[in-house]
Amino acid sequence: MNNYEFTVEEHQVQTRIDKLLTDLIEDVSRSQIQLWIKDGSVQLNNEPVKSNYKVEEADHITVTIPEAVELEAVAEDIPLDVIYEDDDVIVINKPRGMVVHPAPGHPNGTLVNALLHHCPDLPGINGVIRPGIVHRIDKDTSGLLMVAKNDVAHESLVSQLKAKTTKRLYQTIVHGVIPHEHGTVEAPIGRDKRDRQSMAVTDQNGRDAVTHFTVLETFEKYSYITCQLETGRTHQIRVHMKYIGHPVAGDPKYGPKKTLDINGQALHASVLGFTHPRTGEELLFEAPMPEDMSILLKKLQDSR
Structure with missing residues (x-):
């Protein structure tokens, strides 16, 4: 089991405990937090608590959740904003609110689930949970991501990131x-x-x-x-x-x-540039600012 402990700070006072934990524990949905609260996995000052409790300064919160397991990502027909695609790479404009890959609390509805439907050959690249994923951006950050569609492309794009030659x-x-x-x-x-x-x-x-x-x-x-x-x-x-x-x-x-x-x-993430892994061409892509931010x-x- 994984244990998480938090002490409420002044700027967090009067936040609902389910919302606070959603902010603090990455890649876990609010509904999942509410389930943990309901089954007693969340303790406030060593006592059970309700989801609508508004925290006070110095409250001590303990969360006990099961060990993360390797999930089997499944293909889902989720629309993707594809900026560029060929036989080697695909560039996606990810919306704010979408998680990149499945995790406990986010087993589906992720970019990976959408990619597996869009590109059925991805599962053999970079493992079950992160097929083709070269880098990630946070759930509530929008913008451009590059994804490898084969092992050669994956190795090249990872190498470019390590060499700091990509533009982000x-x-x-x-x-x-x-x-x-x-x-x-x-x-x-x-x-x-x-x-x-x-x-x-x-x-x-x-x-x-x-x-x-x-x-x-x-x-x-x-x-x-x-x-x-x-x-x-x-x-x-x-x-x-x-x-x-x-x-x-x-x-x-x-x-x-x-x-x-x-x-x-x-x-x-508005601009993404990299060298094409097969042709050597320098590619540069731009994604407009999302409407709410504009x-x-x-x-x-x-x-x-």
Whole structure:
């Protein structure tokens, strides 16, 4: 069994416990959290709790869940926004809210389930649960992902990521006014020792992480920026922007409770570039900002 322990912090006070745990435990749905609460797997201060309980500061929450098992991903007829496809690679524009691969709490409805229907030959590449997946973006981040359709393509794309030759550019809205046009955050990222479900800048077992950013517009309380990844650590942009005091707007895990309403972080993987694994051609793709984020940005622009 896996045990998770959380102590409620000031900024989390008065959040429903089922919502809080959905934010804290990645890739687990709120309905799954509610089932765990119902069967007693969630304890509040060593006592059972109800899903609608609003947490108080210093509340101690314990979650006991079964060990993760290797799931058998099944093909599902889920529409995909295919930006590019040939015999070797496929580039997808993932919507916000879609999990990339199955996990306990998210056995279906994922990008992998959709890909297995779209590309029936994928199961032999990179294992049962992550067929063809080369990199991932968070559930509530939208944008471009490249997927390998055969072993040769998979090896090539993974090598390009390791060599830092791919181009990955994100659009995001962050809290606060950044006073300079360009910046680089170079700070190692690892598991947060206080919360194993989160990442943090840490010198202890942290892996090197580099994010370059450019400020496009500033507003009274926010900045609209692009971030270019040199490395690809878990939650990298979200952690780095929090580290420099400009957390991503709408981020339920790393941002403030009072933020812009976008049902997830205002973060979009807008540009993806790589070398084609067979032809050697340099490919570059762009995906427009999703509508809800575009509306949010326009409201900020109109309020100036």
